Amino acid sequence: MATDLGAIEAQLNQAFPGAVIDRDGDWLVIEASRLPTVAQYLRDEMGYDWLTHLSASDYPDRFEVVYNLYSSRPDQQGPGIPFKVRVPDKANPHVPSLTSIWKSADFQEREVWDMFGIRFDGHPNLKRILLWEGFAGHPLRKDWHEPYYEQEHKPFPSRWPHAQQPKPRSAEERVRWRANVQYPQGFDPDQWKPVPEIDVLPAAKIDLNGLETDQVYVNIGPQHPSTHGVLRMIVGLNGETVTSIYPVLGHLHRNHEKIGERNLWTGIIPYTDRLDYVCPMYNNFGYVVAVERLMGQEVPERAEYLRVIMGELTRVINHLLAIGFQFNELGAMFTPMIYAFTEREHVLDLFEEASGARMMVNYYRFGGVARDVSDDWLKRCRKVVDRLDRKIDEFDTMLSDNEIFIARARGVGAMSWQEMVNYGVTGPVLRSAGLKYDIRKVEPYSIYDTFDFEVPTFETGDIYDRYRQRMAEARESVKILRQALDRIPARGPIQAGKKPWNPKVPAGELYSRVEHPKGELGFYLVSDGGTNPYRYHVRSPSFVNLGALEAMSVGHLFADAIVILGSIDITLGEVDR
């Protein structure tokens, strides 16, 4: 899956002698001090203009900050350049920030600072992003232990003999809650105010034709009807016009990644369901594809078809729901949303029969899927697909020409695809601005390369185009579903070999991405050859796409900001992880 890294390494060595200090598997290791210049060169001279993933991992002797560059140029879309920076100074880690080159680095660098305590020099606003200021320590460091810490990773040893003792029976009883709350040095929770971000907000006076007006800051969320969960935005308003938006994340944070590192490789699959709870199937998909790439695992044909069928059903309902919510935010009083939910129910019925659960499906396995489906299921699936096809047309006739919708959506939230690439925006939002980029096409996984489908694009990337984009993509998904249902082998294994209960994954490190309905869903995995991941990171599309919210919204009206947020289509389970 790698690009010709040798050639790139040679080119870099020629331009910057000594900048590439090592080659670690598929990763180039770049000297930290020269990172910005090399990155600038990669972006401007070599066309790798797209920093989609930035993360870090903690090793006993060093930190590593990893970057994944991709290109939007049609000739070199596909595999990108993975490179990393080693930070041996564990006491006081520093890395130059890339925010001046890629705006997509903003949120992700803040996340790394939050989780690992690595400082990014030159970052304009290096603050905790998912955790609050009163959190002691950086939880993804290996030496950080949570309050009820029992063991480094699962499977935990049996609690048998002492579980029978009268007391204490569990970690919860052994350590009382209060004693476990830690605060950083000099932090007083009673003095803490949840508005520390005020100092990043611009000055609070606006002078307009000699009329002085006060700047008003309004909290939107976390308890708000249209933030899709517990997102908080501090919106600066001048009258009705938005002057700034500062998203505050983390209200739903549960440190998915630490849970993952404690867990077995297999045990993570049900946790991925909870990332983007609107499309659990696709989260499973992304995760098992990543692990299979590490393991070199083959998947039987019938299982691949089932995976694609589940995945594309998810995409259709995600897009219909996104459109429904969009109209809800436009004030259409739930009507299109409830119509969309009706369709979702039909798909969830299928999921329930196949996997046993409607939402938390836990369906994909390494090398296959959990359960086979009956012929009857396939027949009903075909009926549902036909129905979805009809319903997409129905949505189209009902919504596309609505005068008020067009008036509100045209030109609102528009952004060029070049700028979106700089913000790391992926998925339907990016394609609606005109860049034909779909991971199913440029870096095919599973059996997507055998299907005949188009990657629709639109021109302006405004809300109306995003709406049309989702409509068009749902249609393409229906096309894929039809082909898959036609071609799926009637019988066959759904699991390569026997079901892995607790597989060992060969040591290695990779970043693997799939085209999730909301954008690029990436998994960065490091294995030390054991039964649980050494490092497990989710690059979620919603989180990175949210970074472009302010740029899309400023200058529009208050009402538009809400709609733009809706049109980015975020799920907080995935943003906050």
Place this chain on the structure above:
Amino acid sequence: MLSDYHFIGVFVLVAIAFPFLALGIAWLLRPKKPNPVKTAIYECGLETIGDAWVRFRAQYYIYALIFVAFDVEAVFLFPWAVAYHRVGLWALAEVFLFLGILTIGLVYAWRKGALRWQ
């Protein structure tokens, strides 16, 4: 005719009494256990940034100013409309003149950008 105003007067009193009666009954029946968190300002569950009683954008008030001019116009038009059958064509010409002047006012406000949201 006086009795009609009399009827309306009684009706107005009853109509005003009703909501306040409802407020009073509820005041007698409901529990009241305030605490600082309950009575805090609502802003999505967080402490507010700054005050709400501030100098806000003037845009809203510009409409109010224009409105006053045009509402007075509407008041003048009502007697004309009632008497229209009796005064005939002459009134028509007169009112067109009146409306014309006001239209100039609207066009002026329009051109001046007072009707544009900014």
Place this chain on the structure above:
Amino acid sequence: MDWVTDFWIPVIKAIVVVLALLVGGAYMTWGERKLCARFQVRYGPNRAGPFGILQPLADAVKAIFKEEIVPHHVDKAIYLMSPGISFAAVLITFAVIPFGPQIDLLGRQIGLWIGDLQVGLLYLLAIAGLGSYGIVLGGWSSNNKYSLLGALRATAQMISYELPMGLALLSVVVLAGTLNLNRIVDFQGQWPLIVWQPLGFLIFFIAILAESNRSPFDLPETENELISGFMTEYGGIKFALYFIAEYTAMVVNSAIVATLFLGGWKWPAVLSNLHPLAGVALFLAKVLVVLFLYVWVRASCPRVRYDKFMRFCWKFLMPLAWVNLAVTAVIVALI
């Protein structure tokens, strides 16, 4: 002083009408929820009584027993008064609307209206302006940014849409030659005014949608942006008053539309002449039709954005109403 005519009749009439409006408003909440549910392929309220018919009662009981929360930062007197003002203003509007002919009750002639004013239409316009006070004061006194934005929007919106509304009414007056609502109803004995004034009807309907803050013009309370707009800080009975004021306003506005454009209780005369109460039934039926329109619009239209909404008023609806008035005047002069 005749106690019966001077005291008991007005008081009983007033109480009956107020109660009827209250029940009408309460059941409008139920009706809207039922209808919206139908538009959205769901059931709607169906637990309290058959078809959920007791739902408004349950809601009322809940609102009355709910704990009072008066936020500590509000302007208390105004804050407490505003819902009452809002509701009272809506009720008072109904005073000049005739909802039936004069009937013979226990030997006394009783007109099915509260007051038969010569300046009935002016009264309507004047009181309609009062309604915005409840909203503006409530929103401002809450000292909450959502409320403040809602209140400011309400101010500009409600006064702006009074102009096209007034102009649409002027066209009616030019045709009918009177401000008295009873005379206007009489005028429509043959044909309802909507036949002569289809454009006037549309303008008026849009304007009252805006006046009563109904979707797609519910900008002062836009749930998706301002939580509840001007009533964000209100709970319990105070919220219920605002809520029922909105729905009663819908009923009253529908009654105005029915009276001015749909022929009131009189048209078609064939039916209203059958029995005095047939007129009342006719009137009710028309009110229900207009109410259905209200809900229909709400269930199908996205909300208009604020700037476009104001632009629509001043740059489209106003000139249109003007032209409509001028054309009406010319035609009346020529005939």
